[in-house]
Amino acid sequence: MINIAILGFGTIGSGVAEVVEKNQAEIQKILGGETLHVKYILDIRDIPGAVKDIETIINDPDIKVVCETMGGKEPAYTYTHLALERGISVCSSNKELVDAHGVELSAIARSHHCSYLFEASVGGGIPLIRTIREACGHEKISKIAGILNGTCNYILTNMKDGKDFDSALKEAQEKGYAERNPAADVEGHDTARKIAILASLISGKKISYEQVDCEGITNVTAEDFVNADAYGMSIKLLGVYDAGADTVLVAPHLVPKDNALYNVNGVFNGVMLKGNMVNDLLFYGRGAGKLPTASAVVSDVIECIKNIGKNIDNGFADLEPGTINRAPEKNPEQKFRTLSW
Template sequence: MIKIALLGYGTIGSGVAEVLDINHDSIAKKAGEEIAVKYILDLRDFPGDKNENKIVHDYEIIVNDPEISVVVEAMGGVEPAYTFVKRALLAGKHVATSNKALVAKHGPKLLQIARERQINFLFEASVGGGIPIIRPLISCLTADVVEEITGILNGTTNYMMTKMSEEGSEFADVLKDAQQKGYAEADPTADVEGHDACRKIAILTSLVAGSQVDFEDIHCEGITKISAADIKYAKAMGKNIKLLASSRMVDGGYSAIVAPFLLDDAHPLYNVHDVFNAVFVHGNVLGDAMFYGSGAGKLPTASAVVADIVDIVKHIDKNIVIFWDEKKLTLKDYKDVAYKFFVRAAADKDAIEAAFGTVSYVEVPEIAGETAFVTEPMSGKVYEEAAAKVSGMINMIRVD
């Protein structure tokens, strides 16, 4: 019998308790041991809840109980999560977490402590919710040098882009709809400005590169500038607009970006709609692969956390090696990566071609007073020089 403690009894923490309950027998069989929740740390009480007698308010009870071999952190945020997780590891307790902020900021330090003690720090649920992506990267794609990893990593914005595409509506309207449905928060900044996706691609890039990528170093554009007119042009080109978080190998290093992209229907991420997430990987020998599923939600995320717990129980005396040095990786300049650029400008074709050279024009009958076009592939630097020469620029979206 493995006894565990949950830190936090919110959506994910209670989901973990629920999954351990629903699939109790099959989980025990796969782990080789029964798994029981002994404590749940939360500031609140939960009178009437089936786990109400497991609630504790003092972390010392958990960290000092030698019966607890696994701590599940589902509090979110960097502190006090970091202090609690670090103390658990130092006390020889394995940790599973769903906390992307914690992992993005302190992942390598916590992995190092786990490695030194031959225990485990796992975080499958921190990226892509229920989609298995961290473990496949660590244990399945080991024969490859990953040359690109690109994800739709935020369900809220993907829902919004899907709605805008289906209904032709404006950003402000779909945001209101997403807030009403509970998909977007009252302050939607972290989602719509791409900050959430940015932390996730920082984690994935760190794992791919084996060194710390600070999310603050990643160029990040959200979806707030995407309008119904952009969607109309996308449709005219047979493309979808998706908020991508992407890292590519450039000159032996990695360049990372979070931004809206135009994808055509041959791209594996083209058809990832609503709140679903997906991660596309290109390996130098594997070629293209994609992992798709529920990127958020109580039970899918808890499913990933519980899979970590099972893996911990199967490796109770062995550290699962995860390469992620504390040494900071300096990213290559995202402006050195070449894309085609879709551009809308209140300018005439002569001015556009003088600045951008050969372009392909896109026309939408009901939009007048502007010229829309797609450039040839060029680096971000070359694009910016060209764009500076054209007055009346309206919007730009990269084409993948």
């Protein structure tokens, strides 16, 4: 039996426990017959059986992997740091922490022969980071463009059907897709964090979300969709990394009907990637939500367990802070940029 701990038993943390329980047979098969067991849950709330101190977890020699699904910088940073220093691998869904401290934490993992993985931090359940790191590790990736925020995509999809921004946002909040304070989503910062992580992995230099040219969707109107439709286009919030221009940008884009991202609707995410050998790849799936995101965390847990005592190179440990170019100004006669692919 292999024991793990979950730090933060909210939406994603409780999802990890559910994935482990429901897919135990599949997990056992992939782990060569070993079962996976959630030995500890740490949460600030009073949850039956949960612990409140990290020491109990990191002092238990049975624990080889923890899932950090708390979110935010602190205490997630401190707890991750403490675990990695003890040689305990950490699997995180926390894009904020990966953006702010991912390089440092990855280096700590490497020097302590364990791993820091964060598949769930970008694209929820879509296996994007591992694919870029492994299956596409030998590719020269020239461009990536992604619908990386399901809340914004849900709002924009409803606006395409005639709703105004405020009522589309209200509906997203009622359905639990948008936070009560939706600023991080609708102003594009969540997308910026995610595209910055992908751009860092691909470019080999650390790009922080603060460096990303970022425009959200609050200025998009239902009328813009009518105008876009007249030209066979839709409007999508995209995070775009262009390796040739060395730019990283988040902005609403006109997307032509013949581009695959045109049909990525509702809460779904879609990411296109161009490699010099494989050419175009398209990833599509649920970029958020309890079980899809938890599934990505569990995939990291399994990879860590298969590599106990070793460091998995996550592509982050050696990154130096890098500069990028400012995105070119958009045509002043046009309200939106057009996706060029």
